[in-house]
Amino acid sequence: MAIANYIMPGMKADEVLIKIHEQDPKILKILLTAQADIEAVGNAVNAANLYRYIAKPWDGTDLILTLREALRSYKRDRELEKQHKILQQLNASLEQQVEERTAKLKQEIADRQEAERKLQDLNEELMRSNEDLEQFAYVISHDLQQPLQSIIGFGQILMLHYQEILDAEGKDSLSTLVNSGHQMRQMIRDLLTYSRVGTEGKTLVPTDCNRVLEKVLANLHGAITQNHANLISADLPTVMGNETQLLQLFQNLIDNALKFSRPTFSPTITISVKPEGEQWCFSIQDNGIGIKPENFHRIFGIFQRLETETEYPGTGIGLASCKKIVQRHGGRIWVESELGVGTVFYFTLAKV
Numbered sequence: 001m002a003i004a005n006y007i008m009p010g011m012k013a014d015e016v017l018i019k020i021h022e023q024d025p026k027i028l029k030i031l032l033t034a035q036a037d038i039e040a041v042g043n044a045v046n047a048a049n050l051y052r053y054i055a056k057p058w059d060g061t062d063l064i065l066t067l068r069e070a071l072r073s074y075k076r077d078r079e080l081e082k083q084h085k086i087l088q089q090l091n092a093s094l095e096q097q098v099e100e101r102t103a104k105l106k107q108e109i110a111d112r113q114e115a116e117r118k119l120q121d122l123n124e125e126l127m128r129s130n131e132d133l134e135q136f137a138y139v140i141s142h143d144l145q146q147p148l149q150s151i152i153g154f155g156q157i158l159m160l161h162y163q164e165i166l167d168a169e170g171k172d173s174l175s176t177l178v179n180s181g182h183q184m185r186q187m188i189r190d191l192l193t194y195s196r197v198g199t200e201g202k203t204l205v206p207t208d209c210n211r212v213l214e215k216v217l218a219n220l221h222g223a224i225t226q227n228h229a230n231l232i233s234a235d236l237p238t239v240m241g242n243e244t245q246l247l248q249l250f251q252n253l254i255d256n257a258l259k260f261s262r263p264t265f266s267p268t269i270t271i272s273v274k275p276e277g278e279q280w281c282f283s284i285q286d287n288g289i290g291i292k293p294e295n296f297h298r299i300f301g302i303f304q305r306l307e308t309e310t311e312y313p314g315t316g317i318g319l320a321s322c323k324k325i326v327q328r329h330g331g332r333i334w335v336e337s338e339l340g341v342g343t344v345f346y347f348t349l350a351k352v
């Protein structure tokens, strides 16, 4: 704080206060004056940013009060300055934190986008190589049919024309050859059907599952009556699908339910459905021989059959086709089963 008397030996108080102000504007300046030169006082008030000017004669109490007030005001200003500085620092640190966090988020987004792009590339590559494999399987199985047909055909001719000159072992070998040929022909046909799932029926349209089931039941009429099977079905919804493939799906599952029944039990097959978000969840339940939990995954593989191989006919491609069909329809397929009690196959299909 600087207090200057207007008249001082050799100098003028207004000029001194202005100089002090120029050196440190924060210093509080008070001017005491007896003969107020209005212009000089006004100049000092403006140029030195005078806190106050006090005219003589002054009252001692008033001066003390003024000084106290001046000190208080000075302290308040410094305190405010300090708080302002802290606030500025906080702001700066906050801004820095926001900047750092934004940069980190940007990096995370870029990383994620890069990972997604890589995944998409991989998916596309996988789809391409799957399509190549399907095409390969299709061509091979298609081209194998002709030479195989010749083997079966010539085997049958040999059996027919050379029966008399063949001994029992010869006949037996020839019969095994023809039977194996038939078995192989069935496998090739199944493989062709399986590879067609990927290449045909790509567009999905609203398909009434009741109509699909009707056709399946007509196709399996013989097996149903022969097995004295009891079929119970809920009213089924219309889904987005390909009719031929959905027919294959229902037929494979119902055919299995009929085939893998327990010898002393007439099969009871229950077809139910319930909504599950954007999809319908279907279930086909039987009271047949059941499946061990360790085989739940395996049975969906191509040409995978369980220990029942010799007792029940089939090549083991039905469930692999079902899985492929359901996946191509954007759904899931899974199984729950208890050995000696029965099996439930579940699959989901998109709502219309």
Ligand SMILES: Nc1ncnc2c1ncn2[C@@H]1O[C@H](COP(=O)(O)OP(=O)(O)OP(=O)(O)O)[C@@H](O)[C@H]1O
Pocket: 190, 252, 256, 257, 260, 286, 288, 289, 290, 291, 299, 304, 305, 306, 307, 308, 313, 314, 315, 316, 317, 318, 319, 320, 343
């Ligand atoms: N409902 C079922 N109950 C018991 N076991 C089943 C049932 N469905 C399938 N399985 C088991 O899963 C295996 C694979 O079934 P999948 O339908 O693929 O082949 P498959 O019926 O033997 O032959 P394909 O269907 O090619 O004629 C079957 O061999 C059988 O062991």
Ligand SMILES: [Mg+2]
Pocket: 252, 255, 256, 314, 317, 318, 319
């Ligand atoms: Mg089957």
